[in-house]
Amino acid sequence: MIQLHNVSVTYQQDVCALNGVSLMIPKGDFVFLTGASGAGKSTLLKLLYAEIAPSRGQIIIDGQNISRLTRSELPYLRRSIGIVFQDFRLLPNRTVMENVAITLEVLGLGRKEIADRVTRTLKQVGLEQRMQVTPCRLSGGEQQRVALARALVNEPKILLADEPTGNLDDENKARILAILKEANCRGTTILVASHDRRLIAASHKRAVLLDRGEIREVLDEPH
């Protein structure tokens, strides 16, 4: 599903964010990217949804070399990827429902279908009672779940989540992990960047340890 071949990213000519990273994530896999701050976790995720381009190497997603995609083809790649941003990126003046609906609106779906799918997804993340409020009236955990719902509502092939449990209490962490596992069970390939070792241990999933832009260790799924 996702393949990285000797990928490097260099910022401002001399700051190396990733160095010769090669990684293969099969379809339907659930993988954590872990490491200290500045290890390159977010950079790797940004490469996958093409917010930045690699300085060197190839990235293949679903058999497609994404470096060769034209600007007009990029949106169609992004529609197959759900993204949960570290800072949520919820639009403050739109309701929860409208925030989640954005993902479906760009697909050009009809109003009724959008309303049905958004309601269903918000039920899955336990926010069906908060559909008409704006994000500023939600707790951190609730905002995170809205961001997850927005990423999952179009049933993407891949879900990328950047620190989805950062600053959340244990109860909310467990809830987010459960939603991610559910999506994974429905066939979505999941890649989560997190420095939360307890969460990774509790998930029983494969983890890739990054250190200063290089893969230091791959911790296999415990049996």
Added chain:
Amino acid sequence: MSRTKFKKRPAPGSGGILGLTGYFFRRSLLNIRQNLLINVLAVVTITLSFLIVSLFLLVFVNLEGAGEIWSEKVQVTVYFERELNSKEFAALRNVIMTLEGTDAVTYVSRDEALKRFRTRLKGQEALLDGVPSEILPASLEIRLKQAYRTSEAVEAYVSRLKKIPTISEIQYGEEWVRRFNTFMNFMRFAGALLGGFIALAVLFIISNTIKITIYSRREEVELLELVGATRFFIRIPFLIEGMIQGFCGALLALLILAGVSWAFLNHAGNFLLFNPQEAGLVFIPATFCVAIVATGVLVGFVGSLTSLHRFVDQS
């Protein structure tokens, strides 16, 4: 795998192209409602800008109107030593009417001339008591068509008129015509120059106002890109919003100006030395009003397009 694997056209929704158009308009109106403050500020700025332009146009239109009224005074007078009988006048009138630029020909008899003289001396008519009408010449007053009221055209007309055998003495107030034309040309030039500066300043202000409204929503633009929106999909609601802002701003400016103008025409006579309605003051013609609103829509569209170019195309 084919290279265009990800390039799939989006499903156009339940209503096809119409559904998509409906979506864009709905989204634009929702965006305006959800970003009400910044949109109101933009519309107020556009309104004030168009108010300046419209006020300038109003003044210019009325000055042009006044110029047209003054230009009525540009006329050629042919004097005769004796009265013409009706046959002679009709024959001469027919010849003069065939000349290019003639609008109307009026015969002024000696009696009529004396009557006019008396009117001009209102209050001192006694000075003319006992004065016979024979001391004044009979004349033909020739009014020229609008396009023939410049000094060059009048001179050319007079030289054609002189070729008619029965005509010898002609007066047309050369100096007045020259001064009048110089004044009108200066007014048009100054108007075009000032209008040009105002238009540029207004375009700059409106375009920057729209830029600020879009800049304040750059996070939304970035998010739309990251969830897979095409450039077309991101741009259209912003362009519609820009056009709505421009339309509302220009229309509001005209409504405010129409209100102020109506109040001035109907009530300013109470405290001014003249009655504005009788002075022939008018509002901006309907075609100009339509042009102002259309310009508002166009400026809104172009302002949004250039701002989006910065945030969408170069991101």
